[in-house]
Amino acid sequence: MHCICWNRGALPMTKQIIVDIDDTGEVRIETTGFTGPVCLEESQFIKDLLGHETSRCLTPMFYQQGNVVKKQHINLCG
Amino acid sequence: MSHVSKIEIEINDLASLKMACQRLGLEFREGQRTYVWYGRLVKPESTPLPEGITEKDLGKCHHAIHIPNASYEIGVIQQGMKYLLLADYWDSRLKNAIGENGGKLKQAYAVEKTILEARRKNYRVVEQTIASGIRLVLSA
Numbered sequence: 001m002h003c004i005c006w007n008r009g010a011l012p013m014t015k016q017i018i019v020d021i022d023d024t025g026e027v028r029i030e031t032t033g034f035t036g037p038v039c040l041e042e043s044q045f046i047k048d049l050l051g052h053e054t055s056r057c058l059t060p061m062f063y064q065q066g067n068v069v070k071k072q073h074i075n076l077c078g
Numbered sequence: 079m080s081h082v083s084k085i086e087i088e089i090n091d092l093a094s095l096k097m098a099c100q101r102l103g104l105e106f107r108e109g110q111r112t113y114v115w116y117g118r119l120v121k122p123e124s125t126p127l128p129e130g131i132t133e134k135d136l137g138k139c140h141h142a143i144h145i146p147n148a149s150y151e152i153g154v155i156q157q158g159m160k161y162l163l164l165a166d167y168w169d170s171r172l173k174n175a176i177g178e179n180g181g182k183l184k185q186a187y188a189v190e191k192t193i194l195e196a197r198r199k200n201y202r203v204v205e206q207t208i209a210s211g212i213r214l215v216l217s218a
Contacts, residue, residue: 020213056084
């Protein structure tokens with residue numbers, strides 16, 4: 001009997017939603033381990049139940065889909 | 079990290095508000111129609127009232143929150159699907175109990191509401207104390 005390991009790449013990051021609530025009642029939500037826009041869907045329920053979103057900052061991982069990194073090319077020539 | 083959002087809290091769930099009161103050692107008095115405050119507005123021009131509230135509405139509420147050892151109370155006013163908290167911060171013991179502008183009470187509410195809903199969605203929740211307040215880590 002033998003075993004084949006199909007996943008030789010890096011281990012997937014744990015998917016987490018981190019909610020920081022400070023002493024003034026301000027809430028900051030951070031998602032980790034999600035790739036692509038799924039993080040917005042996964043954390044939407046917290047935003048809906050606590051109030052309304054006042055600001056949002058997307059991070060590089062947001063623009064990833066699976067293991068493919070999307071690159072945006074800007075034409076620097078005239 | 080995928081994205082970071084900032085949220086402004088709205089109170090719309092009485093069950094979580096009751097649990098927040100319990101967390102802070104406050105007494106939620108369901109159905110109490112008046113709350114204790116100074117009784118008249120001092121310098122009304124410098125203290126604008128919340129939207130939808132007039133001077134005549136002050137002291138009246140749908141529920142109240144009692145703070146042990148404090149003289150004044152907090153009025154919980156229902157406005158449609160939301161709840162508004164009215165308090166006279168002249169009472170320093172009230173202010174200490176719920177923080178500047180009710181920040182500590184809002185914090186406790188957000189913690190309880192998030193835990194309740196996260197568990198309902200089968201997330202594992204770990205609560206930590208951090209320098210700026212409370213951190214909840216939700217793992218799928």
